[in-house]
Amino acid sequence: MENIWLFAIGVFTAFFAINNPVGNIPIFLSLTKQADRGRKRHISKRATFTAFIIVSGFIILGKYIFDFFGLTIPAFKITGGILVFFVGFEMIRAQQSSIDNQTEIDFNEGISISPLAIPILAGPGTIVTAMNYTTTANYVDMIILVLVFGIVMLLNHLAFVSSDYLVRFIGQNKIIVIEKIMGLIIAIIGTNMFIQGVDLAFLE
Numbered sequence: 039m040e041n042i043w044l045f046a047i048g049v050f051t052a053f054f055a056i057n058n059p060v061g062n063i064p065i066f067l068s069l070t071k072q073a074d075r076g077r078k079r080h081i082s083k084r085a086t087f088t089a090f091i092i093v094s095g096f097i098i099l100g101k102y103i104f105d106f107f108g109l110t111i112p113a114f115k116i117t118g119g120i121l122v123f124f125v126g127f128e129m130i131r132a133q134q135s136s137i138d139n140q141t142e143i144d145f146n147e148g149i150s151i152s153p154l155a156i157p158i159l160a161g162p163g164t165i166v167t168a169m170n171y172t173t174t175a176n177y178v179d180m181i182i183l184v185l186v187f188g189i190v191m192l193l194n195h196l197a198f199v200s201s202d203y204l205v206r207f208i209g210q211n212k213i214i215v216i217e218k219i220m221g222l223i224i225a226i227i228g229t230n231m232f233i234q235g236v237d238l239a240f241l242e
Contacts, residue, residue: 050190052167053186055220055227056122056126056227057190059194060208063198063213064210064213066078066082067201069154083195084150084151085154085158086159087191090191092156092160092165093164097169097171098184101172104173115231119233121166123224124228126220126223126224126228128221159194
């Protein structure tokens, strides 16, 4: 039971860091600044649910994808580690999202699918992180992965629908600091994945 809780906590930390609900708030606000509260709620629900379905699909079918393409766990961990590291690195060094710098956005509820669901919530880093855990996961682990990612998506939804209040309460500068910290955690997770892949490659 203790191992299950440790696994769940580790998965939550990884998903929370790479999805960073607080860090996504400025992006959501910039994309929905022409929407009223009701439409923002609808867009948030659609985006988080779509992302949940996409990542859950990769979690459930991850092993079959490996078998179909003949992928090896060490190669995936090494490649995935490099990719996740650069996701974190970009978060650390970025001054401001290019989305945030747009002065005019043609409002369309299709933004709930792209770019909100893909690639902001269910981007390459999130998918790689999910599949990294599925490489050695049993059915219980896969259920935990889906449930934990669902919790993270729920937190993103709550952050989105409360975005106006949270920005006033936390402050834009503090949100940027949180994003940098999450970027550091993501980079460390990527480095750890890379090290695991190298260890597995030399042990085989």
